[in-house]
Amino acid sequence: MRSEKEMMDLVLSLAEQDERIRIVTLEGSRANINIPKKNDLEFMEEVLIDDNMVFDIDNLKGFLNDTSSFGFIAKENNKIIGFAYCYTLLRPDGKTMFYLHSIGMLPNYQDKGYGSKLLSFIKEYSKEIGCSEMFLITDKGNPRACHVYEKLGGKNDYKDEIVYVYDYEKGDK
Template sequence: MKNLLFDRIIPAKRNKKKADSPIKNYEHRQLGPKDLDLALAMNHGFRRGLVHEEAAGLFLANPKNWLFTCLDSKKVLAFAYGYELDRLDPRGPMLYIHELGVLPSYQHQGLGQEFMEALLERARGAGISKVFLITHKHNQPACHLYEKIGGQAMVGSQDDDRVYVFFLE
């Protein structure tokens, strides 16, 4: 049952190309109601006010909300949060990723790619049919990453926004 996935840990695949990486031991994990302390700690590494205790408690209690992380011990190195959305057809739900971040000191080391691949693997295992997110066209590192791991930019993306879809079926 997909609600039990909160407790499953996916060991990260190490990037062999970056032997000098400061990342020693980490895991990918979807946070659940028992992980409020980890969610609140994100205020110190990413941006102040990102996580509010009461709202985060409600968010983590809803099994259709996702807060997927890359953890080094008790430190969140990367996160993505979003919402599982039901569909009217039988292909399975989709996942909208509202925000994704990697700590600046861990960027450009392959962690973002490994993290996104683990997130897509977790989504596939949960029966998600597609994952989508929105980024800015001028955010070339993000656009390049999403395209490199199979994201398809949707035609007709408006203004400065670009929608990427990952089909998992």
């Protein structure tokens, strides 16, 4: 069985070869994209744990092998401070949508504009790869996130929409 460090080294080596996994440096007024570095290992593991993911190299390989999956790691002053992961979805009309499934910042970096910078970068990236739109799902009970999404041009045109989740791991039928 591999140690956690060996697993993270393997994940990083896969990410270094895959343009869909990128470090986004959030210093100054611009976001810059870079290839992950070896010293990013510890936070990558922390992100997986904090996002309630089971850390398993086969799961991560599956994510990285799925060409519709994208990962972003936010970095400032050479410290990793946040992450996001996303997917492209092909519509029947041939257009591609970009779905932002999860975005998060470490607590000390929340409410300081870093999430906005990362989201702005992801929006531009999704346009650059040819997506016709980007969407995400959030809770009405999360006003901080809603404020960020609206500030960056996100619109909730469907005030009556409800998201239903069937969680098979929790025993839903």
